[in-house]
Amino acid sequence: MQFRLTLRPIHRKTLVPFNYAYRLSAFIYSVLADADARYADFLHEQGYQYSSTRRFKLFTFSDLLMPNARVDTQAGGLWVNSETIEWIVSFYVDQAAQHFIMGLFQDQTCVIASPRHRAEFSIERVEAIPLAITTNTLTLRTLSPVVIAQKDERGMDQYLHPSDEAFGTLLISNLLAKWNSVPVTAGTADLLDETLTYRYLPGRYEPKSRLLTIKENSRAETKVRGYYGFSFELTGPKEILELAVFAGVGRYNAEGFGAVGL
Structure with missing residues (x-):
């Protein structure tokens, strides 16, 4: 399933560090752990095994979609210049899990923190992105x-x-x-x-x-x-x-x- 999340900055001035992807990954694991600690632990520690050296987590997520973001190399990040931003998260799970996952992210606070930065967003909307594959x-x-x-x-x-x-x-x-x-x-x-x-x-x-x-x-x-x-x-x-x-x-x-x- 693929979901579009709408995030609203909590503070008027919000700087997102350039290297934010790993922080978003940690946020996803924390959300999953609050709902199902065993599943989150399975994904984080083990995943789906293909061979003794290759395992997969089978989820991914987009860059933050930030219209008109201002690059600030001196500060080491991107200034948010819009009322909301979007983020797409995808899970390879059964269709029946759609509403369960949507509920996990609704009304959460997403924090992207580094030694120099702290950006906080409230998740105000979660919607499923329909995917109908009709061709090969x-x-x-x-x-x-x-x-x-x-x-x-x-x-x-x-x-x-x-x-x-x-x-x-x-x-x-x-x-x-x-x-x-x-x-x-x-x-x-x-x-x-x-x-x-x-x-x-x-x-x-x-x-x-x-x-x-x-x-x-x-x-x-x-x-x-x-x-x-x-x-x-x-x-x-x-x-x-x-x-x-x-x-x-x-x-x-x-x-x-x-x-x-x-």
């Missing part, structure tokens, strides 16, 4: 940076541009791994026999890249680069197209990367 091809646009990386001869990640020949191959491989991490119900095992393809759609502007830090100021701090501001076409079984929208594409989805929309 979707045109998707990025809602947050997509991280696709290939190891070089030194074992270091080389982050790929969405037009790179290997980008689509790795995106599809990651998506199929997500699919295989979920217990497959009877009658759906043959889905992977169908063709799944990626096609980059060049736009008026070149995709942009963003370098962000995950788990900032901790021993597990990691810097990753993702590309955003582009569209692509994904063709395949409807069930896997749905997975792409709700769970995200590429790596680090639960940290705020790979969110896509129609």
Whole structure:
């Protein structure tokens, strides 16, 4: 399920730090923990297992959609210049969980705090975004940076541009791994026999890249680069197209990367 949240700044002057995605991820975990501690702990500590080294959380979220935000490099953030902002959150869950999840976020206070900043928002509206997949091809646009990386001869990640020949191959491989991490119900095992393809759609502007830090100021701090501001076409079984929208594409989805929309 995909949801649109409307957030209202609590204070007249609100500065959101540049590196806010990991704080939003922590907020989602805290909301889930208040409602179902076992489920939140499962996602945070374990997730859905594909192999001994690969696990997936199967949720993601967009960048904050802040119209007319003012960039302030000296202050290290973005000044909110609108009465409300929007945020899209996606979960790969059963349709029956829609109202339950909407209720979790309604009337919550979202705090984005760093050693230098503290931005507070009240969530005043939560609405489900309808998704009806009627064809085997979707045109998707990025809602947050997509991280696709290939190891070089030194074992270091080389982050790929969405037009790179290997980008689509790795995106599809990651998506199929997500699919295989979920217990497959009877009658759906043959889905992977169908063709799944990626096609980059060049736009008026070149995709942009963003370098962000995950788990900032901790021993597990990691810097990753993702590309955003582009569209692509994904063709395949409807069930896997749905997975792409709700769970995200590429790596680090639960940290705020790979969110896509129609």
